[in-house]
Amino acid sequence: EVQLVESGGGLVEAGGSLRLSCAASGFTDVFGFDAYAIGWFRQAPGKEREGVACLSSRDGIVEFAESVKGRFTISTENAKNTVYLQMNNLKPEDTAVYYCAGRFGTLCPANSNSMRYWGNGTLVAVSS
Numbered sequence: 001e002v003q004l005v006e007s008g009g010g011l012v013e014a015g016g017s018l019r020l021s022c023a024a025s026g027f028t029d030v031f032g033f034d035a036y037a038i039g040w041f042r043q044a045p046g047k048e049r050e051g052v053a054c055l056s057s058r059d060g061i062v063e064f065a066e067s068v069k070g071r072f073t074i075s076t077e078n079a080k081n082t083v084y085l086q087m088n089n090l091k092p093e094d095t096a097v098y099y100c101a102g103r104f105g106t107l108c109p110a111n112s113n114s115m116r117y118w119g120n121g122t123l124v125a126v127s128s
Helices: none
Strands: 001-009 010-013 018-025 036-043 050-056 060-063 072-077 082-089 096-104 122-127
Touching: 001 096, 018 036, 018 122, 036 072, 036 082, 050 072, 050 082, 082 096
Parallel strands: 010 122
Antiparallel strands: 001 018, 018 082, 036 050, 036 096, 050 060, 072 082, 096 122
């Protein structure tokens, strides 16, 4: 079964940077890493889960959150089955638990509801 593990979260001052990693495993020889859409989502306390960005073989990069455009960049290293989220110029409002999520298919979903596989999340805390 596909498993996703996030890493790279932590405490950072406003204006700082972090790079989150999502390591994926459990793929088959028939349907490998490139057969899945992988994205990043975040949820702040008291707020609903928000899509950040997604990557798939057909859509390429899909950016969901207007608030992070120009600051966050999603990328992948297929050989490592890993998706990254580079976060620059972090703001206190970026504080949230960041989740990596995926689904079988070549298209990024419109929202997180159709994502089947989820990591446990990694906390990003940005101090002012």
